[in-house]
Amino acid sequence: MLSSIKRFLIGRPLKSTELGEQKLNKTKALAILSSDALSSVAYGPEQILIVLMTVGAAAYWYSIPIAVGVLVLLLALILSYRQIIFSYPHGGGAYVVSKRNLGMYPGLVAGGSLLVDYILTVAVSVSAGTDAITSAFPELHAYNLPISIVFVLCLTVLNLRGVTESASILAYPVYLFVLALFILIGVGIFNIATGHASPELHTPIGTPVAGLSLFLLLRAFASGSSALTGVEAISNAIPNFKDPAPNNAAKTLVAMGSLLALLFSGIVFLAYYYGVSPSEQVTVVSQIAEHTFGRNALYYFIQGTTALILILAANTGYSAFPLLAVNLAKDKFIPRMFTVRGDRLGYSNGIIILGFFSILLLLAFEGKTEHLIPLYAVGVFIPFTLSQTGMMVKWIREKPEGWIVKLIINTTGACISFIVTMIFFFTKFAQVWSVLIFLPLIIWIFTRIRKHYEAVADQLRITTCEPVKPIEGNVIILPVAGITHVVENSLNYAKSLGAGQIIAVYVPFEREEEAAFQEKWKKWQPDIRLVTLHSPYRSIIQPLTKFIDTVQRKASESDYQVTVVIPQFIPKKGWHNFLHNQSSLLIRAHLLYRRDVIITTVPYHLKK
Known part of the structure; x- marks a missing residue:
């Protein structure tokens, strides 16, 4: 039954030879990898106005020069990431660039930041x-969180079906959104x-504004720069493109x-x-559309496509997160399970983990966008800064x-990205302070995982000097x-x-029972x-393990191996297992970490 449900949701398994068919052309790649960056148009301008409104509507004209600054940063990032695509055509983006040019720890900072950012x-x-x-x-406003969770579950299932299938579905709403905004x-x-x-709806450009400071303008610039999140996704996902992958990715x-732009x-x-003012209940794009068209079919078309791309923009994370996880897993910083392709040739473990943690985050922040965006922007501008700095080192070295x-392009990008990162820390520290805790924690986890893998490899290597213990005979405990x-x-x-x-061991609870069984x-x-x-x-386990330990100590003196053979019957139907004590499983679990004891389970299958 579970297999049938899985086939219905995900589809039939694909052969490894069909991997080439799962590559993206430029049209589909633009939809699946640019949806995050394009969708940020719906909230990036709003973030600028939210900061400016603290000194009054008269300050809204400053959104124009601030937007010009954001566009300069966008140009620097596009040119820089285009260079990264050709320099590192196997993907990995900021993580690979930082690790190779700045060292392991800067690379882990970039990789950890991007994992959280996705x-x-x-x-x-x-x-x-x-x-x-x-x-x-508005009547649905009370159900924001449940609706968000349902969308995450739907996107997770969609991506488990494969890259090209999700791209085929996503292309339509993304291009409809672009069309809708161009119409608007x-x-x-x-x-x-x-x-x-x-x-008369707006204040003329150049109007003096009392109480406006450089600090506030920098804060508004940093907030508006949240519209640039997602720019790096294409450089991370180069392996998803059809050949020639670097050229297609750059275009x-x-x-x-x-x-x-x-x-x-x-x-x-x-x-x-x-003269639109931000509102908690109505988005800026909604107000612009209503002002332009009124509440007619075009208004609902714009709101519908905006909602669709904002939801489907999450697919950028589903495309880039698994590929970044593969690079980290190959370097042994996260579990190897992230390198395994699923039934549909996607990295399904990464997709499932991403969906799970996204739901946890929505629950933690109660689905409120304004609480998530500052943390989101910091998470992406740290890798921006590191990747640009890494490219600077690469050009100077090579x-x-x-x-x-x-070098000038990357230096410009690095400086602006660093300034934006610092502005976020200085102006929104109360919202982004957790970065200073979770980044060191993530790096510590990465290094611990790598040490474990290195220790395992060292112990499993045949060339190790550790002697192999000879076995002269066997003591079997049943x-x-x-x-x-x-x-x-x-x-x-x-x-x-x-x-x-062979020693059979029986653990009776009563003396009469002991004599009768003997x-x-x-x-x-x-x-x-x-x-x-x-x-x-x-207790069955305590006396049994004590006996096994005693036998094992004596057997080791004569180079004998202790083997515990555990009888287990297997019911015909799975639910029958709940009707039995499962003592054999408990014994096996308890003995599993006993050194120098081999455990063998002998199944006996019931027929009815």
């Missing part, structure tokens, strides 16, 4: 998309040009940057001209042709609960092992030694 990508995108829905339908911006500018929008990156500029300008221009076919089956298996002493055993198996261990406290 979880935040899912949480922020889904919660922002839910906000767009509840802006259009075009009609809005047309209304302004033809005088249908009143110029997709440029296309994404161009669309993001146009949409961001348009929304900032309309928000300023219409000095390839035209390296001066490349716990028995009665005289049954299960015990008989296990006893026959023990005899088949050849030379060695009599029965003598008649049934007179050649097999029986040891009874009376247990007045009704």
